[in-house]
Amino acid sequence: MKRMKLSELTGNEILAQSLMTWDYQIILPEGVVLKKEYISKIEEMGILEVYVKEDQANEIAILKNDIEKTIKRKVKSILERHTYQNNKELQGLTQAADEIITNILDEKEVIEKVFDIRERSADIYEHSISLSSMAILTALRLKLDKSVIHDIGVGCLLHDIGLRYTTLDYEGKSMEDMKPEALAEYKKHPVYGYTSVKDEDWISDEVKKIILYHHERLDGSGFPLKLKEAEIPFSCQIVAVCDAFDEMICGIAQRRSKVYEAVEYLKSFKNVKYNGKIVDAFLSFTAVYPAGSHVLTSDGEEAIVVSQNKDFQDRPVIRIIRDKNGQKLKEEKILDLVKVLNVYIEKGLE
Incomplete structure (x- = not known):
């Protein structure tokens, strides 16, 4: 599968992912041949790029496409209905995390595979699900306890809930390019998220810490609290590694990067900003050049x-x-x- 700009299409490419409206109505189904008249209509709808099939590319994804879409619909529905301190419906995310864990474990020899994780647009719901998948797989490779893996999965689905309390446009915009007041507001989103759920007794302390600490770094360069390594729980360090990678390839609060660039970034800051053991575990299943590249x-x-x-x-x-x-x-x-x-x-x- 390959992401292509509409301007690069010549016609007769095969659509690798269904095109959908915001409410999941299918515009064009996966597998359709993109005729030139289809491309013109897609362009009129404001869609700038699509995924097309790349012949002879054997792509291996952590979650199957149909399963990811089903979980995304559930997560999106729950989070969009959520309002500040009205958290009962959020409990459905614990089931979504368990579904992700179950489907990952259902993959034959999941611990032995190298997966094709690829750059994509900055959909916050897709980001949360992908982050959950990557962090769960990292935790499995590190042989963590099942209860910790469950908390990591739930924490990832909730980690950016604080962004719902901001009006910032963070897609494709680097933090370095944000105006001071916008940057200050963006750096508060872990606090907003933590504050919204801190009194919920169904959410574990581990999950709450993931929400608050997922942008902290070992050298104290993170936010919002500028914690150092000894103060950051191991589960939060796992989420930090996976989140940094996925934000790069999505373009969340930064320019969207290629996968190999994100891999090099983690290698460069291994044992500086990020736990080296965790980085090694994450990179052990991450293809530097995904199938179809x-x-x-x-x-x-x-x-x-x-x-x-x-x-x-x-x-x-x-x-x-x-x-x-x-x-x-x-x-x-x-x-x-x-x-x-x-x-x-x-x-x-x-």
């Missing part, structure tokens, strides 16, 4: 990532589509970069 090899050839290699997240199986002179290949050329050691991926391509 266009990449440039060290030989100057353009390729598409076909599938991943366990334990070698930056050395996938690729299909060469253009030679170093930019000419299309007439015959199929597949390289497994674990076996072909003198070739590596130079960079990702747009």
